[in-house]
Amino acid sequence: MFEEIGTTAEGDLQINVGPQHPATHGVLHLVLTLNGETIKKVEPHLGYIHRSIEKMCESLTYRQFSYVTSRMDYLSSHINNNACALIVEKGLQVDVPERAKVIRVIIDELTRIASHELWWGAMAMDLGAFTPFFHAFRERETINEIMEETCGARLTMNYIVPGGLMMDIHPNFQKKVKSFIQLFRSKFDEYNELVTGNIIFQNRMKGVGVLSPEDAISYGCTGPAARGSGVKCDIRKLYPYEIYDKVQFDEVLETGCDSFARYMVRLKEMLESIKIIEQLIDNIPEGEFQAKTKAVLKLPKGEFYQRVETARGELGVYIVSEGGTTPYRIKYRSPGFSNLSALDHMARGSKLGDLIAMMGTLDLVIPDIDR
Amino acid sequence: MLSFSQIASDVDQWLHKVCSPTWALVFEMVIIGVSVIGLFAVLGLVLVLMERRVAAWMQIRLGPNRVGPQGLLQSLADTLKLLVKEGMTPGGSDKFLFNLAPFIAMIAAMLLMAPIAFASNFQIWNINIGVLYVSAVSSLSVIGILMAGWASNNKYSLMGAMRSGAQIVSYELSAGLSILTIVVLSGNLGLNDIVLSQKDGWWIFKGHIPAIIAFIIFMIAVTAETNRAPFDLAEAESELTAGFHTEYSGMKFALFFLAEYINVFIVCAIGATLFLGGWMPFHIGNLEGFNHVMDYIPSSIWFFGKTFFLIFLIMWFRWTFPRLRIDQLLNLEWKYLLPISMFNIILVTVVAIMKWYF
Amino acid sequence: MFITNYIKNVFGAVKSLAVGMKRTGYYFTHHKEIITEQYPDNRDTLVLADRFKGEVVMPHNENNEHRCTGCTACELACPNGTIKVVTKFDITPEGKKKKAVDKLVYHLELCTMCNLCVVACPSDAIKMAPTFEHSVFDRSQLTKVLNQPGSKIMDGVE
Numbered sequence: 001m002f003e004e005i006g007t008t009a010e011g012d013l014q015i016n017v018g019p020q021h022p023a024t025h026g027v028l029h030l031v032l033t034l035n036g037e038t039i040k041k042v043e044p045h046l047g048y049i050h051r052s053i054e055k056m057c058e059s060l061t062y063r064q065f066s067y068v069t070s071r072m073d074y075l076s077s078h079i080n081n082n083a084c085a086l087i088v089e090k091g092l093q094v095d096v097p098e099r100a101k102v103i104r105v106i107i108d109e110l111t112r113i114a115s116h117e118l119w120w121g122a123m124a125m126d127l128g129a130f131t132p133f134f135h136a137f138r139e140r141e142t143i144n145e146i147m148e149e150t151c152g153a154r155l156t157m158n159y160i161v162p163g164g165l166m167m168d169i170h171p172n173f174q175k176k177v178k179s180f181i182q183l184f185r186s187k188f189d190e191y192n193e194l195v196t197g198n199i200i201f202q203n204r205m206k207g208v209g210v211l212s213p214e215d216a217i218s219y220g221c222t223g224p225a226a227r228g229s230g231v232k233c234d235i236r237k238l239y240p241y242e243i244y245d246k247v248q249f250d251e252v253l254e255t256g257c258d259s260f261a262r263y264m265v266r267l268k269e270m271l272e273s274i275k276i277i278e279q280l281i282d283n284i285p286e287g288e289f290q291a292k293t294k295a296v297l298k299l300p301k302g303e304f305y306q307r308v309e310t311a312r313g314e315l316g317v318y319i320v321s322e323g324g325t326t327p328y329r330i331k332y333r334s335p336g337f338s339n340l341s342a343l344d345h346m347a348r349g350s351k352l353g354d355l356i357a358m359m360g361t362l363d364l365v366i367p368d369i370d371r
Numbered sequence: 372m373l374s375f376s377q378i379a380s381d382v383d384q385w386l387h388k389v390c391s392p393t394w395a396l397v398f399e400m401v402i403i404g405v406s407v408i409g410l411f412a413v414l415g416l417v418l419v420l421m422e423r424r425v426a427a428w429m430q431i432r433l434g435p436n437r438v439g440p441q442g443l444l445q446s447l448a449d450t451l452k453l454l455v456k457e458g459m460t461p462g463g464s465d466k467f468l469f470n471l472a473p474f475i476a477m478i479a480a481m482l483l484m485a486p487i488a489f490a491s492n493f494q495i496w497n498i499n500i501g502v503l504y505v506s507a508v509s510s511l512s513v514i515g516i517l518m519a520g521w522a523s524n525n526k527y528s529l530m531g532a533m534r535s536g537a538q539i540v541s542y543e544l545s546a547g548l549s550i551l552t553i554v555v556l557s558g559n560l561g562l563n564d565i566v567l568s569q570k571d572g573w574w575i576f577k578g579h580i581p582a583i584i585a586f587i588i589f590m591i592a593v594t595a596e597t598n599r600a601p602f603d604l605a606e607a608e609s610e611l612t613a614g615f616h617t618e619y620s621g622m623k624f625a626l627f628f629l630a631e632y633i634n635v636f637i638v639c640a641i642g643a644t645l646f647l648g649g650w651m652p653f654h655i656g657n658l659e660g661f662n663h664v665m666d667y668i669p670s671s672i673w674f675f676g677k678t679f680f681l682i683f684l685i686m687w688f689r690w691t692f693p694r695l696r697i698d699q700l701l702n703l704e705w706k707y708l709l710p711i712s713m714f715n716i717i718l719v720t721v722v723a724i725m726k727w728y729f
Numbered sequence: 730m731f732i733t734n735y736i737k738n739v740f741g742a743v744k745s746l747a748v749g750m751k752r753t754g755y756y757f758t759h760h761k762e763i764i765t766e767q768y769p770d771n772r773d774t775l776v777l778a779d780r781f782k783g784e785v786v787m788p789h790n791e792n793n794e795h796r797c798t799g800c801t802a803c804e805l806a807c808p809n810g811t812i813k814v815v816t817k818f819d820i821t822p823e824g825k826k827k828k829a830v831d832k833l834v835y836h837l838e839l840c841t842m843c844n845l846c847v848v849a850c851p852s853d854a855i856k857m858a859p860t861f862e863h864s865v866f867d868r869s870q871l872t873k874v875l876n877q878p879g880s881k882i883m884d885g886v887e
Contacts (some may be wrong), residue, residue, distance in 0.1 A: 015526045023609040037530070037697055064808035067843040126609045128600055128694025131753055134430035138764055145778075152780040152857060158843040166844055170780065193752045194691070199742040200601055201693050352530070353696040356609050429753040433765040691753045692746065707739065 012040060019048045023126050023356045026366030028340075030355075037351045042344040050370045057330040062088050062162060062297040065327065069317075070156035072334060073368035075115040076310040078107050081160040083317045086241055087306035088162035089291075091299035091321065097288045100164035101242045102280050106177065107151075107159065108242075109273040113184070114143040115311035115363075116266045116273075123263070123360035124195050127204055132194050139187055142180045146173065162297060164290030177281050181274055188271070196267065205260035209346040209358035212257055219345065220338035223313025224269065225362050228262030230255040235309035249276050259354075262361040298325055312336055312363055336368035375671055376492035403495055407484050411633055418632040418682065419446040425686045450625065458621035461524060468522035473619070473626035476515030480633040482508045487640050488563045490650050490671035501562035502554055505641055506547050509596065512634060513539040516598075516605060516615050519627070523618040531614025534697055535605030539596055541704040546592035548712035552578070552585035552719045553645040562641075566649035573648035581719040586646045588712050593638035594685055595700070597631060601692035604700060639681035643674065647681075650674040781859035782842040785812070785835055787875040788856060794883040795876055797854035799830030806849035811839040819881075829882055837863060838871040852886050 013034040018024040027048035033041040053072060057065040066084035070077035082104055089096055121136030144154045150170040151157035159166050195201050211221065216229040226233045234251040236244040252268040254261035299321040307316045313335025320329040339362045347355045382402070386395040420435065420443065427434025435442035460466055486501035488494045498504055513536055520532020554560060556578050557568040568574075575582050595602035606614035616627045643649060650670035654662045695703065756762055768775075777783075789795050799816045817831035833855075847856055855875065865871060 013526055013530075015530075022612060037534075060808050063806070064843075064845065067808060067841065067845070124693060128603065128607070128609060129692060130426070131430050131690050134432060138431060141764070148781060149778040150780070152778065152782040152844065153842060156841070158845075161848075166848060167780070170778075190752055193748050195693070195749075197745045198693065198749050199745045200695055200699075202745075203699055204693060204696055351696055351698060353604075353607070353610050353694070425757065428757045428760065428763075431756055431762050431764050433763055433767070436767075687750060687753065687757075691749045711739075 011035070017355075023359060024366070025122060025359075025364060028364060028366050028369070030343075032352070032355070034352065037353075039347045039350055039352060039355055042347045042355065044340055044343065046370050048370065049367050051367075053371045054330050054332060058327055061325045062299060062327070065330070066161060067156070067158040069332070070158060071367060072332065072371055073310055073312060073315070073336065073365050074155055075118060075365055076111050076312065077156050078111040078160055079308055079310040080315060081158060082108055082242070083306055083308040083315050085160050085162045086308065087304050087317045087319055088297060088299065090306060091302075091304050091319070092162075092293070092297060094163055094291045094293060096164055096291050098243075098285045099287045100289050100291070102284050103165060103169055103289065104160055105242050105244065105247070106277055106280050106284075107147075109276050110143050110146065110177070110180075112311045113270050113273050114140050114147075116270050117143075119266060119311075119360075119363045120191065120195070123357075123363075124201075126356045126360040127201065129195065129201075132191070135187075135190065135194065139180075139184055142176075142183060146176045146180065149173070149176070161290075163293040164288070168289045169284075174281055174284070177277060181278060181281075184270075184274060191267065196263075202260065204353070204357055205258065205263055205361075206256075207258050207260075208350060208354045209259040209262075209361065210257050211342055211346050215342065215345060219342040221313070221342050222335050222338065223309070223311070224252075224262055224265040225313065225339045225342070227252060227265045228254050228259075228361070229257045233314065235307050235314050239307060241306075241308060243280075247276050247279050249273075259357050259361040266363070296325055298323060299327070307333075310335060312365065312368065313339060332371060334368045334371060336362075336364055336366075340364060340369055374493075374669060375490040379493055407481060407495075410484070411481070411629065414636050415629040415632055416446040416450065418636065419449070419628075421679075421682070422632075422686055422689075425683065426690050429687075429690045453622055453625040456621035458623045459618075461618045464524040464618065465522040468518050469618075470623070472515050472519035472522060473623045473630070474515075475518060476512055476630040477626050477633075479508060479511040479515060480630045480637065482511070483634075483637045486562050487637065488566055488644060488649055489674055490669070493671070494563055497561065497563055499561045499564075502550055502560050502565070502645075505562075506543070506550060509546075509634075509638070510539065510543050512630070515627075515630070519619070520615040523615070525618050527611040527613070527617045528615050531605045531607065531611045531617070534607075535598060535615060537697070538598070538602065538604060538700060541701055542592045542595040542602075542708075545588050545704060545708040545712045546596055548709075548716055549585040549589040549592065550641075550645060551716060552581060552712075555716070555719050555723050556582070558723075562644050562649070566644055566651055569648040569651050570654075572654065573646065573651070575646045578719065579722065581715050581722055582646065584711065584715050585719070586642070588708055588715070589642055589646070590681070590684065591703075591708060593642065594688055595704075597634040597638055597685075599631075599635065599685055600689040601694050602700060603689075603694060604697055607694060609694075635682060635685060636678065639685065640674070640678045642681050643677035647677045648673075649677070777859040777861070779859060780857070781861070782844055782857040783860040784837055784842075784858055784863065785840065785846060785855050785875065786858040787833060787854055789877055789880055790883065793877055793880045795854055795880050796852045796883050796886045797830045797833060797876060798852055798882060798886060799828055799833075800851065802849045802851055803833075803846035803855060806845045808843065808845065809839045809841060811836050811841075812846055830876060833875040835873045835875050836871065837873060838868055854886075 015032045015034055016029065017032055018029040019027040029045040029048060031043040031045060032039060053068050056068055060068065066081050069080035069084050072080055117136045117140040121133035124132035147157060148154050150173050151159035211229050213229045213231050216226040216231050222233050230253050232251060232253065237251045249272045252265045252272060254265050299319065301321055301323040304319045304321065305316060307314050315335060316333030318331040319327045322328040343358060343362065346358050383399065386398050424434045435445035438444045438448045460469055483505060485496040486494065486498050486504055516535045517532045520528040553565060553574050556574055557565050559565050559568060575586050598605045616624055619627060650673050652665040652668060652673050654665060787795050787797060799814055801814045804812045804814050813834040814830060815832040815834065816828055818826045819829040821827050844857060
């Protein structure tokens, strides 16, 4: 394995970060070439958690295949499910009731907040501060409880299904979401006190892991990783799905291009998500939560593509249908994979500690990269 | 009243009564050795538990609460676990150095115990150059770490050891300079004499702003010197898994762990001695009644109270701040702490010559 | 000015650190904020959401009757082959042969709690139960037969 790299000079140190390493959040394997503390090359090795989800989906019916996608990017499982539901609805040309659409958006945004919350804690932990992790989980727990009550699960819910929702929202849903918004707003300042304003943190993040807008585009970065470089890439704005074109929110853009910019994008995105939820939570229309669909779904012959904005960036679902009950070919374009590809470019010439900070700001979820 | 100095002199007299002076000295040395090891064990248990409690409360958790009342026996259970664990020596390592390193770290910590004044007239070795001894011996601990990192035959360990070497060597400077401030003010090098010089007020109050600056620099420098977060680059869990002790397990790991906590205790004890008056009670000017009440509290309680307050401060740092990067760590020392301490030492010399302190 | 900037930097840095320490210090002294749940101790007072998807169960009424017709809709809906419906033929009072469920075998170790079987069931015979303490010492214990022994179909369920 080492001979392949071939760029090592005398005195270079090759070091394996992962697959078992505290900072890789799973089983990512990076082969680093170091000169002292300075990084010369980063080579990610993937495949440790490859479960061939794409192949699995080919043998599942259109009702069944979306639940598997919860296991890809498990932190934005609802948004993955939403992409699958949308593509099937697009193929079948089903009109989803307005109520289901609104609830989907609320749930998606809650998922995004929960995901960013976990990222915030985990990233602070990568930098060596352990306390923010627990503080972040306190607010995330509130979202998990809302999810548990309405969807019946905490991580892999399978709540958004083709045609609408699996079941109606729990009667307590609106009340609990509102109390969560209140809690979140009251605790948000603590995040800035603990981490954002901290001088050590700012020095660790500013000017580190610079990714120019051109590079972000050419590496195919999406989501907060690209928006930190000032690239407009929010699918919710560019290709609105559900009712994102009817709600008011800003696409968060930062022009710093460094780790701190990506950090600020995610932090501000949480507030934008709160804004979206606030607009919708009192205006959930009455009516059905599920469109009438046939018992067996069959997509017409053809190719379908649907993209959504997950917490990490653009998730694309591509289906080739032969007209049967199962897809002929299914392909997921996952945001984490593209974002990871920029890591080598960002990390060269910086210190080992910076690499950990960069991986933190890219918000890598390994099952999302490997699928 | 029962005090440590009383007990010590009673034991001394009794030993001299029953055997010849040579044997009495030998027995006393044995007693001291055993009690230092005992103190080590107790401190290790107490500090680990304290750290876990502090961390838990800051992280809105409960902390250890299952073993024994209020979880007080948790660290005892952990020690038992570590004792029965297999101590592995990785293949390809330098076996002799690998096994020696934890003991070096431990011995360096143990030696530092000698000149500390635990209570009034209670000191293992009243050496008249105590401060010098402390700054000389405390830099020995880096040898244990370097040895461990090199002998492990592990790249993470090696990097951790090298970081630690750079870190401890640089931070020795500003720690030494801030200790020097008090030496200049008190005109003494012995730790007990420094404590006695604070009879009418602690140096942090008497020494005006220079003493406060010196105290802050001292706290930062010793946090770095003992490899505690935010300066725990030698361990740097998220970067180097566990740094220099990645390959250690069982009791050998426990010795490193213990040495870290003992070092924390010792530097805090020295900080308390230099800046907060050691075992000297808190006195306010001419308030006779108040001073009398303060005198009534045993001197050992004053000493341990101050030390544990400083330990808490260091733990507070650890559970609040993110870790620095290696170049930032060295920047902080060479661009900020060292110039400030040098300026400070000039200032304090002026203060001492002009007798501006109280 | 270099010197003023230097001093400003130092004070700004110290202030930002003090703000963070104030926050952790607040939590250190305010124990009411602790959110730890002492799980095995609070088992009696633990309230789980009524929709919580813990395992699939088949409710029986007091006469040991269930609602399952043995139509295998759940088996077809399941993405993981978790459910296996073994059917038999009952003789109705009129003397006709009628398909009925013999055993509804449920493999908890395969189940991903996706709720698709419950949605697919036309007669509401199965539902999700909010249980979660599923650990056993032998995985064969995770294979369950959902209909109780001797149970039969409720009257009026087709």
